[in-house]
Amino acid sequence: MRGVEGLHGAIRRFFDSDLWYSFTRSKVTVLAALVTLAFILAAIFAPLIAPHDPFDPASLDLMDAFTPPAWYPEGTTEFLLGTDDQGRDLLSTILYGSRISLFVGFASMLFAMVVGVSLGLISGYIGGPIDAVLMRIADVQISFPAILIAMLVDGVARGILPTQRHEALAIWVMVFSIGISNWVHFARTVRGSTMVEKNKEYVQAARVIGRSRPTIMFQHILPNVMGPVLVIATIGLAVAILTEATLSYLGVGVPPTKPSLGTLIRIGQSFLFAGEWWIVIFPGAALATLVLAVNLLGDWLRDALNPKLR
Amino acid sequence: MIALIIRRLFQSFVVMLAVALVAFSLFRYVGDPVSQMVGQETSIADRERLREELGLNDPIIVQFSRFVLNSLQGKFGISFRLGRPVKELIAERLPATLELSLVAALFSLAVGIPMGVYTGLYPHRYLSKFFQAISLIGISLPTFLIGILLILIFGVILGWLPTFGRGEVVKLGWWSTGLLTVSGWKAIIMPAFTLGMFQLTLIMRLVRSEMMEVLRADFIKFARARGLSNRAINFGHALKNTLVPVITITGLQLGSIIAFAIITETVFQWPGMGLLFLQSIQFADIPVMSTYLILIAFFFVLINMIVDILYHIVDPRLRAEGAVV
Numbered sequence: 127m128r129g130v131e132g133l134h135g136a137i138r139r140f141f142d143s144d145l146w147y148s149f150t151r152s153k154v155t156v157l158a159a160l161v162t163l164a165f166i167l168a169a170i171f172a173p174l175i176a177p178h179d180p181f182d183p184a185s186l187d188l189m190d191a192f193t194p195p196a197w198y199p200e201g202t203t204e205f206l207l208g209t210d211d212q213g214r215d216l217l218s219t220i221l222y223g224s225r226i227s228l229f230v231g232f233a234s235m236l237f238a239m240v241v242g243v244s245l246g247l248i249s250g251y252i253g254g255p256i257d258a259v260l261m262r263i264a265d266v267q268i269s270f271p272a273i274l275i276a277m278l279v280d281g282v283a284r285g286i287l288p289t290q291r292h293e294a295l296a297i298w299v300m301v302f303s304i305g306i307s308n309w310v311h312f313a314r315t316v317r318g319s320t321m322v323e324k325n326k327e328y329v330q331a332a333r334v335i336g337r338s339r340p341t342i343m344f345q346h347i348l349p350n351v352m353g354p355v356l357v358i359a360t361i362g363l364a365v366a367i368l369t370e371a372t373l374s375y376l377g378v379g380v381p382p383t384k385p386s387l388g389t390l391i392r393i394g395q396s397f398l399f400a401g402e403w404w405i406v407i408f409p410g411a412a413l414a415t416l417v418l419a420v421n422l423l424g425d426w427l428r429d430a431l432n433p434k435l436r
Numbered sequence: 437m438i439a440l441i442i443r444r445l446f447q448s449f450v451v452m453l454a455v456a457l458v459a460f461s462l463f464r465y466v467g468d469p470v471s472q473m474v475g476q477e478t479s480i481a482d483r484e485r486l487r488e489e490l491g492l493n494d495p496i497i498v499q500f501s502r503f504v505l506n507s508l509q510g511k512f513g514i515s516f517r518l519g520r521p522v523k524e525l526i527a528e529r530l531p532a533t534l535e536l537s538l539v540a541a542l543f544s545l546a547v548g549i550p551m552g553v554y555t556g557l558y559p560h561r562y563l564s565k566f567f568q569a570i571s572l573i574g575i576s577l578p579t580f581l582i583g584i585l586l587i588l589i590f591g592v593i594l595g596w597l598p599t600f601g602r603g604e605v606v607k608l609g610w611w612s613t614g615l616l617t618v619s620g621w622k623a624i625i626m627p628a629f630t631l632g633m634f635q636l637t638l639i640m641r642l643v644r645s646e647m648m649e650v651l652r653a654d655f656i657k658f659a660r661a662r663g664l665s666n667r668a669i670n671f672g673h674a675l676k677n678t679l680v681p682v683i684t685i686t687g688l689q690l691g692s693i694i695a696f697a698i699i700t701e702t703v704f705q706w707p708g709m710g711l712l713f714l715q716s717i718q719f720a721d722i723p724v725m726s727t728y729l730i731l732i733a734f735f736f737v738l739i740n741m742i743v744d745i746l747y748h749i750v751d752p753r754l755r756a757e758g759a760v761v
Contacts, residue, residue, distance in 0.1 A: 266451055269736055271692040273699075281717035281725055282462060368578050375580045376702055378717050388578075395584055395703075399592055399599070407588075410581045418576035 148430045158422035165416050169225040176218035181384075195404050208404045210390075211397060216404065219390060220412050226386040227413070230300050231367035237305030238366070239359055242312025247343045247351075249313065250320025261317070264310045272307035273369055279303035280378050296380050304369045311358050319351035353431050360424035364417050371413050387413040437748070444744055448737045453504075455733040459726035460503045463513070464496075507730060513723035517716065522727045525712060531611045532602055533708035536700070537693045539615075539624055540632035545686060548636040552643025557670060559648065567640065574637035579696065583630040583703035590626060598623045600705035631700040635689050642685055646678035653677075680747070687743035691736040 149155055168175065195208040207216040249257040267275065283299045284292055292299065323329060324347065332342050373379035374388030385393070387409045394406030487493060491502065506512070512522035555564040574582075591599035603619030605612040614620030650656065651674055659669045698710030705711070709728060716724035 266454070269688070269691070269740055270733075271695045274695045274732065277698070277714075277717060278725070278729065281720065284717065285462070285720040285722060364576070371578055372580060372699060375578075376699065376714055378714070391581065391584065398584065398588055403588060403592075406584055410584065414573075414577050414581060417578070418572070421572065421576050 145430055149426070152426055154422060155426040158419040158426070161415060161419040162423060165224055165419070166228060168221055169228045172218075172221040172225050176215075176221045178215040178218040180214040180219045180222055194402075207408050210393065210405045216408055219385060220387070220409055223385055223387045223390050223409060224412060224416065226297070226380060226384055227367055227370055227388070227416070230297060230304065230370040230380070230386065231363055233301040234304035234308070234366045234370070235359060235363045237301060238308040238362060239312055239355065241305065242309035243316050243348070243355060245309065246313035246316025247320055247347065250317035251324055251339070251343050251347065253321075257317070260313070264313055267307075268310045268314075272304075272365070273372060275307040276303040276369055276373060277376075277378060279306060280373065284378075293381050293383075297384070300370060300373065300379055304366050304373075307369070308362055308365065311362065312355060315354045315358060316351050319354065320347055323347045323350050357424060357428045357431060360420065360427050364420040364424060367413075367420065368417055387416075440748060441745060444741050448741050451737055452730075452733060455730060456504055456507065457500070459507075459729050460500050462726045462729070463503065463722050464492075464499065507727075512727040512730075515716070515721055515724050517719045517721040517724070522723050525724065526709060526727060526731065527610060528612075529707060529709045529712050531613060532706060533694060533697050533701070533710060535613065535615060536624065536627055536631060536706060536708060537690070537697055539628040540697075540700075541635065541686070541690055541693055543628055544632035544635035544639055547632075548639030549643055549682070551636075552640040553647060553670070553675060555640065556644040556647025556651070559644075571637040571640050574633050579630060579634060579699045580703050582633055583626070583700060586626045586630060587703070597626055599626075602707060627700050627704045627706050630703065631693060631697060634696070635686075635693060638689065639682065639686065643678055643682055646681055647674055650674045650677045684743055684747055687739055687746070691732075691739050694735055695732060 149159070173179070207220070209215055210219065245260055249260045280299060280303045283295075283303070287295065287299075320343075329342060329346060332346050337346070370379060370386060371388030371391070374386045375392045377392060379388060380386050390409035391406050391413070394402075394409065397405050491499060494502075510523050512526070514520065515522050515525060518525065551567050555567050558564050587599045590597045598619070601623060602614045603621075603623035604617040605614045605620060606616045614624060656669060656674060659673050664673075695710075697706075697708060698714055700706065701708045701710040702714055709731075712724060713728040715721070716728070
């Protein structure tokens with residue numbers, strides 16, 4: 127019973143909070159949240175709402191290839207946004223593609239967050255040589271662009287793993303390489319806030335009653351440094367989606383058998399010159415809308431959680 | 437000051453050594469260099485001989501020192517994929533990448549600073565809101581998508597600009613330049629714009645926030661009280677004070693422009709280092725990958741060091757602390 131009441135209380139507190147108020151005040155933010163939500167739902171339920179299954183070779187017909195969007199005279203309503211070079215329905219491939227893009231984006235962002243927050247807490251709370259070493263590594267890594275690091279990790283994975291195994295693991299390789307290239311932002315921010323928090327009275331009190339170090343770090347300090355982490359996570363999600371799209375566009379990302387939005391754009395670019403613009407423009411527009419929406423959410427969250435920055 | 441330079445030099449040395457170690461481990465442990473170089477039908481004895489010739493049986497420390505010494509002399513080995521010395525490949529492609537990066541950097545500065553100043557001075561005008569919207573799009577649109585859109589509009593539909601390559605190049609010794617021919621300039625417009633777009637939005641946002649910050653400062657109020665003209669205040673006092681962080685960030689960004697060139701070069705099939713690096717990743721061509729890594733790290737370390745030292749020269753406050761640190 128108490129749990130249910132606690133949940134009700136939490137929900138009520140959430141709707142009474144400043145955060146919810148500032149959210150409803152900004153129309154752009156509400157729109158961005160709706161768009162993001164729509165993308166997430168569309169990605170989850172892609173198998174149910176997609177008009178065709180683009181991964182079922184039996185349903186493909188090469189005669190359908192290069193059908194233009196429905197409003198063209200040659201287009202049909204069967205393929206609303208037209209088809210690609212293999213006769214796959216573009217709307218369906220975009221839905222399935224967003225699924226992979228969002229999955230890699232979320233998973234790699236979570237990975238970066240777990241690694242970054244843990245190392246940041248350890249670095250900030252324990253300090254000393256561990257802190258020095260971790261922060262030097264962070265300094266060196268952050269002076270290189272994340273995408274370069276992600277590419278290198280991916281390239282190494284390609285060298286180590288045999289081709290078939292790499293195909294099967296490609297998505298996880300991507301998650302790892304994008305995640306590992308983005309942990310530094312989390313670690314630095316958490317380290318900074320932890321160093322402030324650890325001198326506060328509640329931490330001293332926890333120490334006095336004999337709480338262990340990990341408990342203090344993860345149960346007492348962590349909830350108090352989560353605010354900025356949320357902001358970085360939202361912006362990090364946009365960055366991760368972009369990085370995945372870029373790597374896939376460059377042809378070092380997920381295999382073409384499981385196309386993400388970036389892969390679709392890569393495939394489409396070769397047909398641009400022949401006038402089949404829709405193969406590249408629709409996935410591109412989907413990607414840009416998604417990233418823009420997540421970025422807007424991140425911007426809002428940053429302003430809402432930190433009034434000083436406004 | 438000298439202490440600072442020595443310390444920075446030492447740090448750079450350590451970073452380069454670490455990068456060299458990563459590059460060496462790539463070279464040595466990722467894949468088998470021998471089986472990459474020879475065909476399926478090569479006998480085991482031949483492989484063993486090649487292994488001995490390449491020195492792959494020596495102790496690791498010896499191999500690593502040899503790797504570092506060779507790298508210092510520019511001997512980076514032979515590309516698995518193309519069978520040519522990596523040094524030659526890089527030298528061929530370095531000018532293309534550097535020219536593209538430089539033009540892109542100048543473009544982003546020349547456009548980004550005025551846009552930032554304007555939006556900082558008049559944050560509520562419609563044009564400022566328009567610039568702000570553009571900058572958000574510039575951050576959200578992936579680089580490659582901007583490139584593809586440009587190709588579609590100016591290359592395919594309008595047919596004004598070439599969609600790939602460098603155009604005609606002129607040889608100046610070993611350096612090949614596309615900046616001396618009309619077709620070279622035409623070819624560089626779209627790639628440079630694409631590459632510079634992200635930096636442009638970054639510079640614009642930075643100048644804007646710095647300007648807004650500085651304009652609130654006391655010395656600006658004092659300058660207004662003294663009756664100085666708006667022009668003198670905005671450009672003589674405010675802009676000058678925003679430029680230090682702008683120079684720093686731009687300097688640091690120069691390195692990432694070179695790295696981001698990988699994407700732009702792929703979109704426009706620009707024959708630079710980035711394209712070479714990308715192809716080497718796809719084929720796990722380790723010598724090229726590790727050389728590119730060392731080279732990029734060298735650029736980064738060099739730029740970081742120069743910017744750091746410049747920063748100390750430009751900003752007297754840091755110099756005072758520098759004596760202590």
